[in-house]
Amino acid sequence: MTSLWHGFAEMGAVDGHEFVVDRGEGCDVWDESGRRYLDATASLWYANVGYGRREIAEAAAAQLEKLHAYHIFGDFATRPVLELADRLAQIAPVAGSKVFLTSGGSDSVDTAAKLARRYFHELGQPERTVILTRSWAYHGMHAYGTALAGIGANRDALGELIPDVAVVAWDSAEELEEAIDRIGSERIAAFFCEPVVGAGGVRFPPDGYLGRVREIVRDAGALFVSDEVITGFGRTGKWFASGRFGLDPDLLTFAKGITSGYVPLGGVLAAPHVAEPFWRRGVTWRHGYTYSGHTTACAAGLANLAIMVREGLDTRARSLEGPLADALAPLLDHPLVSEVRTGVGLLAAVQLDPARVDADASLPLRAAAACRDAGGTITRALAGGGLQISPALVITEDQLGELASGLRAGLDAVA
Ligand SMILES: Cc1ncc(COP(=O)(O)O)c(C=O)c1O
Numbered sequence: 001m002t003s004l005w006h007g008f009a010e011m012g013a014v015d016g017h018e019f020v021v022d023r024g025e026g027c028d029v030w031d032e033s034g035r036r037y038l039d040a041t042a043s044l045w046y047a048n049v050g051y052g053r054r055e056i057a058e059a060a061a062a063q064l065e066k067l068h069a070y071h072i073f074g075d076f077a078t079r080p081v082l083e084l085a086d087r088l089a090q091i092a093p094v095a096g097s098k099v100f101l102t103s104g105g106s107d108s109v110d111t112a113a114k115l116a117r118r119y120f121h122e123l124g125q126p127e128r129t130v131i132l133t134r135s136w137a138y139h140g141m142h143a144y145g146t147a148l149a150g151i152g153a154n155r156d157a158l159g160e161l162i163p164d165v166a167v168v169a170w171d172s173a174e175e176l177e178e179a180i181d182r183i184g185s186e187r188i189a190a191f192f193c194e195p196v197v198g199a200g201g202v203r204f205p206p207d208g209y210l211g212r213v214r215e216i217v218r219d220a221g222a223l224f225v226s227d228e229v230i231t232g233f234g235r236t237g238k239w240f241a242s243g244r245f246g247l248d249p250d251l252l253t254f255a256k257g258i259t260s261g262y263v264p265l266g267g268v269l270a271a272p273h274v275a276e277p278f279w280r281r282g283v284t285w286r287h288g289y290t291y292s293g294h295t296t297a298c299a300a301g302l303a304n305l306a307i308m309v310r311e312g313l314d315t316r317a318r319s320l321e322g323p324l325a326d327a328l329a330p331l332l333d334h335p336l337v338s339e340v341r342t343g344v345g346l347l348a349a350v351q352l353d354p355a356r357v358d359a360d361a362s363l364p365l366r367a368a369a370a371c372r373d374a375g376g377t378i379t380r381a382l383a384g385g386g387l388q389i390s391p392a393l394v395i396t397e398d399q400l401g402e403l404a405s406g407l408r409a410g411l412d413a414v415a
Contacts, residue, residue: 019372024051027392027399029378039378040371040403042392045198045230046261049307050392056262059303060296069295072101073288080298087305088258088269091314093226093242093249098275101267101293105229105255106140108266109192112251113144114287115268116190116223122277128189128222132179134170136200136383139192139227148192151200151383170197171205173212185220190251195241198230201384202341202349210245223250223274229266233257234308234393236345237318244344250274260304265297313393317345320395324348327400328389328407336367336411341386346393349386350379350407357385367414374413377406 006014022032027050029039042048049056063080070078085099092099100115102108113131120128133139137150147162149155150170166183168175180188195210197203217224226249231241235257238244242252251274255266278285291297308314325342331350332340339351357363364381371377371387380388391403 026050026052027395035376037372037376037378038391038399038402038406040389040391040407041378041380042390043261044256045235045388045390046256048233048235048257048393049260049304049311049313050394053260053262053304053307055307056260056300056303060263060300063296063299067295069291071290072293078293078295078298080295080302081293084293084298084301087302088267091239091305092269093240093247093252094269094271096272097252097269098272098279099267099269101265101298102255103289103291103294104140104264104266105253106142106145107289108229108253108255108268109139109145109148109227110142111287112192112225112227112253112268113148113190115251115270115274115285116225118285118287119223119274119277120189122283125186127187130164130166130183130187131189132166132168132176132191132222134168134193134197136170136197136203137167137192137194137227138197138199138383139194140229153383170200170203171209173209173216176213177216180216180220180222185222188220188222190223190225191217192225192227194227195231195245195247196236196344196347198347198390199382201351201382201386202347202388202390204341204343205245210247214247225249225251225253227253229253229255230390231345231347233260233305234314234317234345235347235390237315237321239314241344258304259297259301262300262304263294263297264291265294265301267293308393311394316393320393320397320400321345323397323400324389327397327404331404331408331411334408334411334415336363336415346389346391346395348389349382350389352385352387354385363414367411369410370413371407371410373410375406375409377403377410379407379410 020032088099133148135150139145139148143161147165168179226242232254242249252269259265328340338353342348364385368381
């Protein structure tokens with residue numbers, strides 16, 4: 001019996017059967033019995049610099065001793081938060097961006113959604129309250145993010161959380177255009193878009209899709225919000241996928257890779273024209289979180305970014321996307337696999353045959369468990385029955401081979 005209520009879990013099955021992770025190093029983690037696993041997921045897509053980085057631990061420890069945290073409401077600040085904001089502004093895909101810090105991805109989505117609506121209020125267009133989102137989208141679990149979910153199951157059985165939200169097909173610019181026409185462009189505040197859909201199955205944008213939707217949103221006078229909670233900090237071979245795809249986002253949400261998860265932190269980058277009305281004299285935006293820009297989290301973030309630069313991890317995923325595709329492609333001959341999605345950075349999905357998943361909804365979870373138990377490779381079942389591949393950015397080509405062998409062993413075990 002356990003007292004812990006796990007997220008995204010069937011507690012009746014989990015209770016007393018926890019898989020307890022004990023330590024980590026590089027791309028690997030060990031359970032309490034001392035068995036090693038190759039982590040194909042970097043935990044929940046966040047351990048970009050890998051496990052066991054003493055440098056981050058020491059930066060955090062030094063900060064904890066000096067001043068563990070001080071808030072940043074009003075005119076309060078700490079040196080690490082100021083430095084991190086400057087550092088983020090330097091690497092932001094839009095020059096001169098301002099940085100609003102949060103405690104994680106869901107906070108960041110909530111912040112961006114409210115910010116978009118408040119922005120138009122400041123501009124004298126308060127009727128712009130509608131936010132558009134895409135099928136398969138995952139924008140976190142706060143009420144706004146849940147309302148914006150394109151994974152229907154995440155919205156089920158809650159009633160309407162937030163009105164003025166509309167979902168369009170994840171891969172159709174035409175459908176976005178039609179929705180804007182139907183609702184009226186003068187009512188649209190923002191379009192939320194993961195440059196690569198993550199938790200909804202790792203789905204890469206069709207050729208030309210991102211450029212076209214960017215144009216449509218600009219023409220509608222609305223804000224383009226690039227949700228880079230997963231794709232940020234080197235995951236796609238650039239600091240941000242927005243840079244890789246030339247998205248020029250009005251708002252960009254981030255979390256996870258900013259600290260590689262050593263401590264929680266998130267935020268929103270706002271392009272200068274979006275920040276401008278909020279920086280006028282006499283305007284106070286009554287928003288912020290107790291742990292926005294937590295001092296120790298910022299110290300860890302600075303150490304994490306320094307490692308990424310020193311080791312070239314901001315661009316490394318680009319050079320590994322070919323080897324990742326080569327390592328995973330042979331899995332396509334497996335009877336349980338219908339598709340292997342690769343192509344952008346260290347992100348991939350091994351799709352289990354939808355017909356088999358329809359016939360047996362427990363297959364993806366069983367397959368992921370078998371990859372871990374029989375194959376020694378940790379993966380995760382994503383919405384739609386894909387297995388998540390998002391290893392730490394330090395992974396080697398040999399380890400990519402090990403990862404693929406582990407998946408095959410697991411799939412063989414359940415086939
Ligand atoms: C694209 C995206 N947005 C938002 C979130 C929510 O982040 P968090 O779980 O840190 O609240 C996630 C989490 O995986 C995500 O993938």
